[in-house]
Amino acid sequence: MSLSEKQLALIRQSFDTLRKDPVSHSTEFYEALFRRAPQLRNLFRDDLSNQGMRFMTTLGAIVDNMHDPEALSGRYAELGKGHRALGVKAEDFEPMGEALLETLEKALGDAFTPEMRAAWAEAYDEMAREIIERGDIEHA
Numbered sequence: 001m002s003l004s005e006k007q008l009a010l011i012r013q014s015f016d017t018l019r020k021d022p023v024s025h026s027t028e029f030y031e032a033l034f035r036r037a038p039q040l041r042n043l044f045r046d047d048l049s050n051q052g053m054r055f056m057t058t059l060g061a062i063v064d065n066m067h068d069p070e071a072l073s074g075r076y077a078e079l080g081k082g083h084r085a086l087g088v089k090a091e092d093f094e095p096m097g098e099a100l101l102e103t104l105e106k107a108l109g110d111a112f113t114p115e116m117r118a119a120w121a122e123a124y125d126e127m128a129r130e131i132i133e134r135g136d137i138e139h140a
Helices: 005-019 022-036 038-043 049-064 069-086 090-111 114-134
Strands: none
Touching (some): 005 090, 022 038, 022 049
């Protein structure tokens, strides 16, 4: 990733807050996602608790390894193939990113500074691009 050390530190620091309560933060993420893209709801089981924990665990592993893009390449490919198999399209990643930013803003409040928001937005864009590319995810 082309993020600066300062951006990486801001991302790690803010994600530590989400790690403290992964269940409620993952629930907030999916609620925000489905408000933006209700058509994606049918891709998930009714009970999102397991999916939410997988989401938080995966995001945590990515955050922990952002400094080492080679360590993430296999994970991105796996995520891409899994999302493609579910029928996720490249355009679906935009509301996911918006939902993530909303979740962070809600969790962090005033601590979610414009600089932190910009770091997360850039990181998410890079993550999404890698997942889409490595998973050969189609555009709608």
